[in-house]
Amino acid sequence: MTIPTALDPAAALKAAMPELTFDVDEFRGETSIIVPREQIVAVARYFRDTPGLVYNFLSDISSVDFYEQYGGYGDRPGRYAVAYHLLSMLYRRRLRLKVYLPEDDPVVDTVLPVWPGANWFEREIWDLMGIEFRGHPDRRRLMMPDDWEGHPLRRDYPLGYETVMFSFNADEIMKHKPFADE
DSSP states (O other): OOOOOOOOHHHHHHHHOTTOOOEEEEETTEEEEEOOGGGHHHHHHHHHHSTTTOOOEEEEEEEEEOOOTTSOBTBOSSSEEEEEEEEETTTTEEEEEEEEEOTTOOEEEOOTTTOTTHHHHHHHHHHHHOOEEETOSOOOOSSSOTTOOSOTTSTTSOOOOOOOOOTTTHHHHHHHSOOOOO
């Protein structure tokens, strides 16, 4: 059995899908390929099934909220990003696929048909970040109670915090603390 020669992921994707517009971000030896959200399933399937690439293990899916209180997302095309962390066990290489999602429509297709292990990752991201994965068969909350309102990892989610007690404000804080009945 011969193992096909490893291919450059970006060059192979450009050759296979010339109509696809995507960006490549190389940083400290890590490659990220930023694709349109409409194409994530096709690109994921391509990277999994193509000899010379064989990214057959989805190690993680992460999400980021680039919300800025005073508007804008820097040079990013959307408020949210979803990153798919892939591993080719055959070639011992890693790759990151990334999609950006707009604030008013944070929806991307599920990659469950490509990697069934995406089930729990997608549920966690939906629960905590509020990004919907179109076509996901089980949209139950994973981390938060079923009656929870909102998505706590969004940067605009209201914080509930307790004032730190110091010697100068101890009396004021102790007025608001609940105590067990004696």
